[in-house]
Amino acid sequence: MPPFDPTRMLPLKPAHYLMLLVLADGDLHGYAIKKEIARRTEGRTRLGAGSLYRSLGQLEEAGLVAESEWRPREVLDDDRRRYLTLTARGRQVAAAETDRLARLVADARAAGLSS
Numbered sequence: 001m002p003p004f005d006p007t008r009m010l011p012l013k014p015a016h017y018l019m020l021l022v023l024a025d026g027d028l029h030g031y032a033i034k035k036e037i038a039r040r041t042e043g044r045t046r047l048g049a050g051s052l053y054r055s056l057g058q059l060e061e062a063g064l065v066a067e068s069e070w071r072p073r074e075v076l077d078d079d080r081r082r083y084l085t086l087t088a089r090g091r092q093v094a095a096a097e098t099d100r101l102a103r104l105v106a107d108a109r110a111a112g113l114s115s
Contacts (some may be wrong), residue, residue, distance in 0.1 A: 027085045
């Protein structure tokens with residue numbers, strides 16, 4: 001089997017990239033991922049429940065996220081919540097997408113498209 005090439009999964013959908021970025025900071029449940037994306041984008045990106053959980057399912061199917069064994073303290077937990085973690089493969093894909101986007105921004109700046 002050839003080694004995993006994260007660039008073969010690019011480009012990522014913007015929402016998928018944001019989900020991977022949020023999970024890079026630690027394990028979260030779906031609603032917390034949604035709230036953190038809204039916070040980080042200052043409300044510019046708001047995901048509905050359907051698109052959020054469909055996207056998380058796609059990321060899990062691709063092996064980029066997985067169900068976490070971590071749980072918060074019992075007093076802060078709700079056993080209905082399913083916590084997700086970024087996998088090593090997910091981290092590689094997020095890093096590759098970050099590099100791809102950085103190159104695009106560098107090209108745009110070189111073309112005078114920066115304010």
